Amino acid sequence: MAEILIVDDDPQLRRSFGRILQSEGHTVRLAASGEAGLEEVKTRVPDLVILDVRLPGMSGLETYQAIRDVEAKLPVIIMTAYGTTETAIEATKMGAFDYVLKPFDIPSMLDLISQALKAGRFMRTKVAVDSVPDSFRGDALIGRSRAMQEVYKAIGRVAATDATVLIRGESGTGKELVARAIYQHSHRAQAPFLVINCVAIPETLLESELFGYEKGAFTGAASRRVGKVEQAHRGTLFLDEIGDMPVSIQAKLLRLLQERSIERLGGRRPIPVDVRILAATNRDLEEAVAQGRFRDDLFYRLNVVTLMLPPLRDRREDIPLLADYFLARFAAELGTPNPGLTAEARECLMAMDWPGNVRELANVIRKALIFNRGYPLEPADVLRAVGENGPEEASGRRVVSAGEEGGGGWLDRWIFEQLDQGRSERLFDELVDDFSARVIRAALEITGGNRTQAARLLGISRPTLLARMEKYGIRVEASVT
Incomplete structure (x- = not known):
């Protein structure tokens, strides 16, 4: 999954923690000193580097600066130990x-x-604007429509400034990609880019x-953070889903924007x-x-500056470009030949309403490719990937004529049925758990029961x-496994 360098002078920690990371699918490299760790990075x-503060010879801070x-x-x-916080x-x-x-908690460390x-x-993967990245290893904002051209112009204008x-x-229109493109074209591109999802x-x-906290700020605050x-x-x-930020925290964010200062x-x-x-x-x-x-x-x-991203249904002329991009990208990721799309499949894609926007289109292309048998994707393949219960239902719920509003599908009906029948005080949690279980079962089915691949597919x-x-x-x- 990833290559991780552990720099620590404790051989037992290096070995034991290295084995844990290897069991997670990572490639692990080990170094017993700052000098050795720096040579590993140069090689x-x-x-990712996991670096101990107390090292023989070059200190942790000196090593960190040299790595930067x-x-x-x-x-x-x-x-760090408590004495070097x-x-x-x-x-x-x-x-x-x-x-x-x-000593650290292993599950918490793995999440970190x-x-x-x-x-x-996010910081190192470039976002290509209106072009396909080399070898499909990056992300891209794809689109030649007039609406997307305005987005590209706006990115160019605001990137060089410090404006909010x-x-x-x-949802699914590519707001995070736009944020990353702004960052990567700004004068802060060599500094950190951090993401906070305000609803997650x-x-x-x-x-x-x-904003962090001081030692003793609340029960369990054993050190400054x-x-x-x-x-x-x-x-x-980047503050994603800022519209869901609690009102109690909004005042502190306002102070940050006004005074450029915070209090832990x-x-x-x-x-x-x-x-x-x-923010998005x-x-x-x-x-x-x-x-x-x-x-x-x-x-x-x-x-101060607002960028409005158009929904996919308002730029249908970009759908074939996006479909070709995702098909080539996922084929490269999965190591399978790119089967291409028939003209009828392209027309089918352009006729859909795409309430999930670009993210939904990407998921449909990926699923259709996974179940593809080598021939070019046809409308039936697309519709089968859209709806769990077959092309007839998918067609009925998703394909719309020009100007027609999209209706709800099987998921909407399932939700309404559960709400209509439900009387549980924990109905929301039960619905979330039910849906989560369905998604996990689907990921395990797609990966043949391989837990590591299923976790990678789900992004957890x-x-x-x-x-x-x-x-x-x-x-x-x-x-x-």
Whole structure:
């Protein structure tokens, strides 16, 4: 999955932790000193470095600075004992992704590693604008329509500035790709780019995740913690789904935008920060302001520059380009020949309403390719990939004539049926669990029961997948890994 370098003078930790990471599918390289670790990075840049602060010879901070001189966008996680927490905090301020205290909790560490690898990919994987990246190893904003040309122009205008940018559009339109393109074309491109999903993190944790906390700020705060805002100092912070940010946290974000300073939880002094804010939402913020769910002063601060991404149904002429791109990209990723699309399949794709936008189109192409038998994709292959219950239902629920509004499909009907029948006080959690179990079973079926490949397909760690499988009572044959 990824190549990880562990730099630590403790041979037992190197071996044991290295075996754990290898069991997760990673390639692990080991170094016992800062000098050796630096040579490893110079020889071949890994995807992530896990670095101890206390090292013989070159110190952890000196090693970290030397690594940054070799590859500024390489994510580094600092390991430290309680006595060297301040040193780790200094490294984080310098741009280290995060730090952990020894002894650390393995599942929490694995989750942090997953976050760091994702951040590293975001920073180092270029977003091609209106072109296909070399060997399909990057991401791309694809489209020749007039609406997308306006988006490209806007990216060019705002990238060179430090202006706050609000990226708006429906789910699946590519808001994160636009944020990354702005970052990569800005003068902050060598500094950190960190992402916070405001709806994925519980309200009780979001504030500390953003702004950090002081030792003793609350029960369990055994040491000082630097938040993502400070970690992104001199870089860029992307706040995804900002329309779902709790009102209780919006005041602190407003202060950041107005005064360029923050206070950690439990802190008493302002901390100056230099960070550019990019934000994205699929919510109607004007309506949220009117309903009191979003601060009007924060909305005006965020709304300095607005980029509106068009839904896919409003740029149907781009669908064949996107389909060809995804087909070639996924064929390369899966190691299978690119079967191509028939003219009838292209017409079928262009006739659909795509409520999930580009993300949905990508998923349909991937699924159709997985079940392809070598011949060019036809309308039946596309429709089968769209609907679980066969092309007839898929066609009925998704294909629309020009100007017609798209209707709900099997998933919508299933949800309404459950809501109509449900009387449980935990109905929402039960529905989420039911759907999650269906998705996991599908991933295991596609990968032939291989847990590692299924976790990779779902974008989660293997321990997370195993925990969910145990929770939902999902079993596969013992011989499958």
